[in-house]
């Protein structure tokens with residue numbers, strides 16, 4: 001778009017990039033998404049006339065090469081889940097671990113802008129790999145997020161499966177500069193109304209997938225398995241199955257949890273090392289976590305042993321990231 005502006009030499013023609021207006025929000029740089037994933041784009045936006053009212057707009061990207069006929073169903077699934085989770089987080093949890101859901105636009109939705117870094121960022125991972133306190137605080141906040149998520153009521157079908165995230169991985173976790181962890185990306189969630197997943201079509205990342213997910217039997221313990229893999233990534237400086245291809249990972253996950261451990265030796269000492277193995281289903285059955293709630297409670301006592309109160313975790317993490 002060419003517009004006229006008054007410059008020091010009188011009227012001049014300048015090229016101005018068109019802004020995208022979505023309801024009351026403006027996307028200042030529509031040709032530069034902050035993130036582009038499988039079938040959506042995530043844009044930074046702000047309220048019209050108020051650049052301090054910052055938000056994020058997530059829109060379906062029909063021209064993505066990963067776009068499939070059912071992508072829209074997954075996208076809508078993500079919106080439904082996000083809405084339900086956001087309504088629930090205040091009611092039961094008393095702490096926020098998900099971005100606020102702020103409403104829908106014609107081809108997407110608006111949410112709270114998390115000013116920070118994804119957990120997959122090297123600046124965060126280098127700290128979690130070298131500081132047990134940092135890893136423990138991040139692991140605790142992620143367990144809080146899962147605990148809340150797993151308790152969100154599902155609606156829809158007669159036979160109800162409990163809420164399951166199905167895509168727990170570092171890229172879907174954002175940490176704000178003020179030390180608050182946020183779990184994102186609910187497209188693949190099981191919420192009682194989700195699209196039928198084709199077993200030949202893996203939409204999640206195999207690196208962090210669980211054996212149950214690979215075999216088409218997705219349950220809440222599948223999220224705990226992925227959680228164990230995320231904690232492995234945080235504490236070992238490498239991804240689980242680093243350097244292995246997708247076929248190998250799927251075959252290993254289909255075999256036995258022991259193979260996961262053999263390929264990925266757990267070297268971190270202390271509670272988190274044990275937690276990884278228990279999340280992966282290794283050890284006596286009575287030793288495995290019965291729920292994400294149990295995991296969260298145990299982490300709370302680990303924090304207490306380190307002299308950290310639950311209400312202090314965000315402040316502490318913020319100082320560590322400073």
Ligand SMILES: Nc1ncnc2c1ncn2[C@@H]1O[C@H](COP(=O)(O)OP(=O)(O)O)[C@@H](O)[C@H]1O
Nearest residue numbers: 035036037038042056099112113114118171185
């Ligand atoms: N609310 C948010 N605030 C800040 N950044 C975000 C927000 N939501 C998503 N992002 C960024 O965009 C990336 C992709 O978002 P996500 O919802 O995971 O979609 P997808 O994986 O389908 O692209 C994230 O890894 C994160 O870096």
Ligand SMILES: [Mg+2]
Nearest residue numbers: 037171172185
């Ligand atoms: Mg994502």
